[in-house]
Amino acid sequence: MERCLIVEDRRDTLHHRLMIAFLKADLADLLFAAVKKAGFHSGLASEAPAGIAWEYPVDPAFGDLSTTLAFGLAKALRRKPREIAEQIAAIVEIPHDVVDRVEVAGAGYLNFILAKGFWRGVVRQILLAGPAWGKTDIGNGQKVLVEFVSANPTGPLVVVNARAAAVGDAIARLLEAVGFSPYREYYVNDAGNQFRNLALAMEVRCRQLLGEDCPMPEEAYPGDYVIDVAREFLERHGQETLAAPEPERRDRLGRFAVERILAWQQAALEAYGVTFDNWFSERALRGRGDPELAIEALRARGHLYEREGALWFRSTAFGDDKDRVLVKGDGESTYFLPDIAYHQDKLARGFELLIDLWGPDHHGYVARMQAAMQALGHPPDALRILIVQLVRLMRGNEQIRMSKRTGQFVTMDELVAEVGRDAARFIFLTRRCDSPLDFDLEMAKAASDENPVYYVQYAHTRLCSVLREAAKADVATPSPEDNLEPLNLPEEVGLIKQLALYPELVIGAAQALEPHRLTAYLHDLAARFHGYYNRHRIISTDTSLTGARLALVAACRVVIGNALNLLGVSAPERM
RNA sequence: GCGCCCGUAGCUCAGCCCGGAUAGAGCGUUUGCCUGCGGAGCAAAAGGCCGGCAGUUCAAAUCUGCCCGGGCGCGCCA
Secondary structure, X not given: OOOOHHHHOOOOHHHHHOHHHHHHHHHHHHHHHHHHHOOOHHHOOOOOHHHOOXXXXXXXXXXXXXXXXXXXXXXXXOOOHHHHHHHHHHHOOOOOOOEEEEEEEOOOEEEEEEOHHHHHXXXXXXXXXXXXXXXXXXXXXXXXXEEOOOOOOOOOOEHHHHHHHHHHHHHHHHHHHOOOEEEEEEEEOOOOHHHHHHHHHHXXXXXXXXXXXXXXXXXXXXXXXXXXXXXHXXXXXOOHHHHOOHHHHHHHHHHHXXXXXXXXXXXXXXXXOOOOOEEEEHHHHHHOOHHHHHHHHHHHOOOEEEEOOEEEEOHHHHOOOOOEEEEOOOOOEOOHHHHHHHHHHHHHOOOOEEEEEEOXXXXXXXXXXXXXXXXXXXXXXXEEEEEOOOXXXXXXXXXXXXXXXXXXXXXXXXXXXXXXXXXXXXXXXXXXXXXXXXXXXXXXXXXXXXXXXHHHHHHHHHHHHHHHHHHHOOOOOOOOOOOOOOOOOHHHHHHHHHHHOHHHHHHHHHHHOOOHHHHHHHHHHHHHHHHHHHHOOOOOOOHHHHHHHHHHHHHHHHHHHHHHHHHOOOOOOOO
């Protein structure tokens, strides 16, 4: 059994999961001390060891960890970086149980070559951690509200909503993995114009069903689905509602439709594996008088003024292009006002960080909402808004045209029914969310190498298959106690390094709110494993080698499984 | 006009925050690999003035400025 002093000195298991990060910090301390000892201290840009940046060289010949520290010192000290690097390398105290040696390369790189035992130790830590590998507590339990999808309750969810659902859910999963306490919320616009238009469409459809000659107004929703809802309403409540006075009549029709449509949306999301903690009603918000409270809060801080009969928010004081109207001349509020109240409410509920996923049509609202948060005294980074760009549906090279106005669009249900939820979610997560995405239905359905989802899932399946085969052949099951010394091939060390970086990758993806980093990582890892598998046999007559390789296989399976889980994509044992 | 985003291989995109050693994938193309753990896989090849010009730097796809090309936003709409 090899030992890794630096790591094992720390009892906390969390340190094991972040062994690379802690190793980097420890080595930075040692480098820092060496710099001081050599008298180079004045050349340091940063007074702290944390200022020393590490990178992972792509070429194994350059070691496992590398730093350009000497270049920075060279500049300040007006000396050659190579000389400086050599002096540092000569005096730096390295822990030989972890670091094999330090080399100076190129114009002045300091390359650290780690002891082989260090990398093997990672395999053991992964097997010990299992599902916890990649989980950390840097979020400190902080409550985060992730608001996403929030489509109008006026029709079925469509393809772009499926993208937002995949991204929002993956972000919530990522945050949870690094120790935040995420809460998934869906904002229901069951008030205002959208609601009125839906209610109007309902009334028209009801009357048409009853044989009245009643044209559909321009602003209403012509989609056929409203007919179904109208029919259901008539079946259940008869037609006396239609005789009721206008406000009540519309209200009842509209609420019925919203309820039905929300149920569809919820079912579609659940079939997709996305569950919300809360469906937040705008109607309820307005009913409580929260918009008025928001006005008072802004007024008290001196950010409001009246002009031309309207109430304005001085958002330009916080970097917006122009001031914004909160209450129109006719006494109605703009959409912006309840939205401010909604965000106030989120913070009042104890969420310290708010994440909003908005459609590209709300792009122009980012500045004013950030302005409102600041005007209300919240820190600028308390609200992070992500724009989820549009999806172009393709069938091969042909684009599928969609138009909500004519009711011609592909729903989320149809998409999931055609390609399956794993493929849909994974593909939506292969790009940054603010970049438009071409979604090729043929590709997503292909059970072949064209399809990145299957590529990764197949790696998982293959890993499981090897472990099954080993069990059948009565080889011992992999355990953290296995002797890992036979793992010496470059492919094996490369695989282990990749596995070792996973916890840091998760932290980075969570902090940046970029789940697409995980799909890229998964593809890399799967490719490495497939290559290794094709070149080398796992199960052989050499029992010691077989045991070590099975441990590596088990570790790969853990990481691929954990990562797929963070994306909300299944990790099948057989396909 | 102002603001934001994007220009990286034939196509679709990572990498850019925080500058470093030969710029990465997938698809497509070409050529190989199944009498042993799942070929939904692997290996190899071809394919790039990282939109352009300048600047900062020992070092620029990465930072800065300007230009060109594409998208979006700039309502008392939501």
